[in-house]
Amino acid sequence: MILHYIYDPLCGWCYGAKPLVQAAQAVLPVLAHGGGMMTGTNRQRVSPQLRSYVMPHDRRIAEYSGQPFGEAYFEGLLRDHSAVFDSAPPIAAVLAAEQMAGRGLELLGRLQSAHYVQGRRIADESVLLELANGMGLEPQAFERAFGAADTEGHIKDSRALLAKVGGQGFPTLVLEHNGQFTLIDIGPWLGKPQAFAQWLSQSLPEQHSSNTIAACALEGCAD
Template identity: 80%
Template sequence: MILHYIYDPLCGWCYGAKPLVQAAQGVLPVIAHGGGMMSGANRQAVSPQLRNYVMPHDRRIAEYTGQPFGEAYFEGLLRDETAVFDSTPPIAAVLAAEHIAGRGLELLGRLQIAHYVEGLRIADEAVLLALAEDIDLEPQAFQMAFKAVGTDHHIKDSRAFLAKVGGQGFPTFVLEQDGQFTLVDISPWLGKPQAFAQWLSESLPSQAPSIPVQACGIDGCAP
C-alpha cells in the first residue's frame, strides 16, 4: 500500500494538509508529486489583486485546519510586489532533497513554514539553499542536485497522474494497492492527523473513489 500525494508548494490547502502527510508517513510510504500550480505561464507576481484573492482562502484554511499563518506572510510577503510566486524552484528543491537524502517531504514541510509563517520567497534559489541547509542537507550535494533535476518533466508526469486518477486539484491523495488507485477525500481529517493515521492503519482502507472537497485549482490563484 502506497499513499501518493499530489501537491504544490504554493497551495494553501496543501499546507493545511501538512500534518496529515507527516502522520501518514508513520503508517505507510508516501510519494510526493509536484503539480506546478504556479509554474510557467501560471507564475504570478505578488499584487494587491493576488493578495485580496488568497487572503480569504488562507484565513479559511487556518480556521479549518488549525495551521498557523504568520504576519510576515500576510503583511510582508503578500505586500511585496517585487516577489514572484513560482512553483518550479521549490518543487526542484523537494526533488533534490529526495534524490540526495530521501527527505523531499521533510524539505517541503520546511518550505511551507518558510512561505506561510516566515514570509520568505521560496522561489528564490538563495532562500531554497538556505532552507535545505537549515534541515542539515549537505549544501554542495543539494545545489548540484537542484540544478540537475528534471523539474518540468516531473510536473508534466504529476499532472498526467492527477488526470489519470481523476483528481481535481491540490492536494490530491491517492492510495495504490495491487495496481489499483483510490482517491482519498481528506476533508474529514483536516486538523485531525492522528485520527487520519489511525484510519489509514486500520482501514488500509476500503473507500469508494471521491473528489477532495478542499483543494487549490490546478492552474493557480487567478483573481
C-alpha cells in the first residue's frame, strides 16, 4: 500500500496537513507529487491585495489544523513587495533532495516552516540551498541535482495523477492498493496526526471525498 501526496509548497492547506503526512510516513511509504499551483502565469508578486486575500484563509487553516503561522510571515513576507510566490523552485528542491537521499518530504517540511513560520522566500535559490545544507545535503551535489530536476515534467505527471484519481486540488491524499486508488478526506484528521496514522495502519479505508474543507484549487488557494 502506498500513500500518494499531491501537494504544492505554497498551498496553505498542505502546510496544515504537514503533521498528517509526517505521521503517515511511519506507517507506509509516502510519495510526493508537486502540483505546480503557482507556476508560469500563476506566479505572483506579493502585494497588499495578496496579503488581504490570504490572511483570513491562513487563519482558518491555523484554526482547523493547529499549525503555527509566524509574525515573520504575516508582517514580514506578506509585506515584502519584492518577493515572488513561485512553486517551481521549491518543487525542484524537493525533487533534488529526493533524488540525492530520499529526503524530499523532509525538505518539503522545512520549506513549509520556512515560508509560513519564518517568512523566508522559498522561491529564492539561495534560501533553498541554505535549507538543504541545513539538512546535511552536500551543497555542490544539491545544486547540481536542483539544476537538473525535470520540474516541468514532474508537475505535468502530478497533474495527470490528480486527474486520474479524481482529486480536486491540493493537498490530495490517495491510497494505492493493488492498482486501486482511494481518495482520503483529510478534513476529520486535521490536528490529529497520531489518530490518522493509527487509522491508516488498521485497514484499507474505503472512502471518497471532494476534500471541500481542506484544499487549495489547482490555480491557487481560495477561502
